[in-house]
Amino acid sequence: MDTLTFFNNVLSVTVIFAAFWYSCNDGDSLLLRERLQDVLQAMLEVEQQHSVGEVRIAVGYGACKDIFVQGSDLMGVMTPPQRTAHFNRIDSMKQLKEMYALFYTAGSAAERYVGNKTLFNEILAAAEAVPGSYSALGGNAPVMASRFALEGAKVLLAAKRSSYIMNKVHPSIIVRGDETESDEDIHLIIEYKAGESWGTYQAPRANRFIIHSDDNNPVLSTVEDFGGQLEAFKPNLFVVGGLQMMDNFPFPPGVQEERLQAVRDQMTSLSTSSRIHFEMASFTDTDLLTGLIQHVIPYADSLGMNEQELPNLYNMMKYGNVSLVSDFNPRVAVVLDQMREIFQQLRAAPEEGGRRRLTRLHLHTLAYQVIMVWKDSAWTNTLAAATKAALTANRHVCGKPEINLDNARMLMDEGFTLSKANGAGRVIFNTQQPVSCWIEDDGKVEVCIAPVLVCTSVRHTAGGGDNISAAGLVLQV
Numbered sequence: 497m498d499t500l501t502f503f504n505n506v507l508s509v510t511v512i513f514a515a516f517w518y519s520c521n522d523g524d525s526l527l528l529r530e531r532l533q534d535v536l537q538a539m540l541e542v543e544q545q546h547s548v549g550e551v552r553i554a555v556g557y558g559a560c561k562d563i564f565v566q567g568s569d570l571m572g573v574m575t576p577p578q579r580t581a582h583f584n585r586i587d588s589m590k591q592l593k594e595m596y597a598l599f600y601t602a603g604s605a606a607e608r609y610v611g612n613k614t615l616f617n618e619i620l621a622a623a624e625a626v627p628g629s630y631s632a633l634g635g636n637a638p639v640m641a642s643r644f645a646l647e648g649a650k651v652l653l654a655a656k657r658s659s660y661i662m663n664k665v666h667p668s669i670i671v672r673g674d675e676t677e678s679d680e681d682i683h684l685i686i687e688y689k690a691g692e693s694w695g696t697y698q699a700p701r702a703n704r705f706i707i708h709s710d711d712n713n714p715v716l717s718t719v720e721d722f723g724g725q726l727e728a729f730k731p732n733l734f735v736v737g738g739l740q741m742m743d744n745f746p747f748p749p750g751v752q753e754e755r756l757q758a759v760r761d762q763m764t765s766l767s768t769s770s771r772i773h774f775e776m777a778s779f780t781d782t783d784l785l786t787g788l789i790q791h792v793i794p795y796a797d798s799l800g801m802n803e804q805e806l807p808n809l810y811n812m813m814k815y816g817n818v819s820l821v822s823d824f825n826p827r828v829a830v831v832l833d834q835m836r837e838i839f840q841q842l843r844a845a846p847e848e849g850g851r852r853r854l855t856r857l858h859l860h861t862l863a864y865q866v867i868m869v870w871k872d873s874a875w876t877n878t879l880a881a882a883t884k885a886a887l888t889a890n891r892h893v894c895g896k897p898e899i900n901l902d903n904a905r906m907l908m909d910e911g912f913t914l915s916k917a918n919g920a921g922r923v924i925f926n927t928q929q930p931v932s933c934w935i936e937d938d939g940k941v942e943v944c945i946a947p948v949l950v951c952t953s954v955r956h957t958a959g960g961g962d963n964i965s966a967a968g969l970v971l972q973v
């Protein structure tokens with residue numbers, strides 16, 4: 497989009513401004529509390545007005561056992577490394593420490609394959625010995641599937657059937673995949689808190705570093721088996737996720753691309769009456785990201801991603817390079833511009849060979865949720881979806897269904913500019929109507945932004961994006 501069209505688009509944005517400016521005295525916690533209370537109340541009302549209809553959702557791919565441990569209890573008790581460094585896979589303790597320190601100081605999520613099984617088993621044993629460590633069903637697909645099932649959808653999941661998985665998955669979910677008793681599919685989630693330090697290293701925000709030595713999920717071993725089931729299930733929505741398990745996996749030559757093509761073939765096997773969502777994740781392997789842009793993304797109607805994944809995809813589509821570490825609290829204007837550009841680019845390609853034009857883009861960040869939809873498409877309830885996604889963000893991170901305002905704060909509470917372009921409009925935050933929606937691009941695109949009541953008593957960060965994305969999707973199918 498050239499600057500002029502862009503400028504015009506921004507000018508043509510119609511924003512319903514509230515003629516209401518709540519001037520807030522930061523020192524006055526009572527006022528602050530009232531503000532939060534108003535915001536929460538308004539959002540809960542929206543959520544209560546929308547229920548989930550009769551929807552059929554298929555979700556791929558994979559499942560694993562996640563072991564959660566506090567980084568301060570596992571890494572924190574070891575000597576910190578002399579330097580930080582980046583590796584594509586981990587083969588020694590030294591590499592693990594250096595890479596952990598790198599992402600820890602950036603507050604960025606990352607996931608890496610450990611090639612050295614002895615090392616992985618040693619770390620795993622140490623993690624399991626930490627009091628307070630626990631396990632949960634993991635992988636993007638089962639987390640999203642469980643969220644859909646909890647919301648009342650009928651769900652088909654592509655995953656191997658191990659007793660661990662079958663015991664943990666929501667009982668209404670139909671799991672389609674081989675039986676297995678393999679103990680390999682274990683992922684270790686090392687979580688850390690904002691402000692925590694390790695020697696001279698300090699974490700600016702809560703996040704997690706994930707390691708695994710899983711040779712099963714990265715090759716998407718369930719794709720082929722799932723084919724017949726998927727078509728017979730006739731889903732309203734097919735969600736493709738779990739592909740970041742492929743990130744930095746040591747594939748034999750050509751196999752990574754071949755697996756992505758298998759996913760593409762699965763996506764194109766569905767009729768257009770089944771909408772397709774692709775959930776991004778932290779991809780740092782340039783070849784994989786290139787493969788996704790070529791073989792997967794153009795075949796999806798909808799994309800979901802977080803504040804790291806957006807600039808990653810944006811840079812890759814625009815410049816062909818990936819940003820490893822990015823701003824964890826980006827300005828709304830910046831992300832809106834990036835979203836517009838991705839949206840336009842993915843709508844520009846012809847719908848040939850099963851390609852679909854993007855009609856929905858959901859960005860989940862720490863501070864807010866943005867959902868951009870093509871007006872003339874089947875997606876409904878954008879405001880409610882953004883609201884539900886924002887509420888789910890707090891619930892997931894705090895680990896409680898009730899939102900406690902003692903453990904919540906808003907990072908986006910004054911308003912935001914609609915674009916970095918000169919003269920762009922500004923939306924003033926309104927506590928009575930905290931979720932703002934507007935129409936842009938000559939009435940063709942709708943955008944809604946919901947503030948997150950950021951949880952300050954962090955229970956977990958892993959799986960957040962999946963829960964949040966699923967919560968948004970389920971109201972829009």
Ligand SMILES: *[C@@H]1O[C@H](CO)[C@@H](O)[C@H](O)[C@H]1NC(C)=O
Nearest residue numbers: 587588589612613614615618
């Ligand atoms: C693998 O890890 C073990 C245990 O930490 C270590 O003793 C061994 O040297 C490592 N192997 C390689 C090739 O780095």
Ligand SMILES: *[C@@H]1O[C@H](CO)[C@@H](O)[C@H](O)[C@H]1NC(C)=O
Nearest residue numbers: 811814815816817818819820
């Ligand atoms: C990617 O390339 C662009 C254009 O060459 C450059 O401006 C940007 O800084 C690069 N980003 C990274 C992360 O290397």
Ligand SMILES: *[C@@H]1O[C@H](CO)[C@@H](O)[C@H](O)[C@H]1NC(C)=O
Nearest residue numbers: 638639642643888891892963
């Ligand atoms: C997130 O998803 C997991 C798996 O479905 C579930 O156990 C957890 O309760 C969810 N969290 C929230 C807040 O929905």
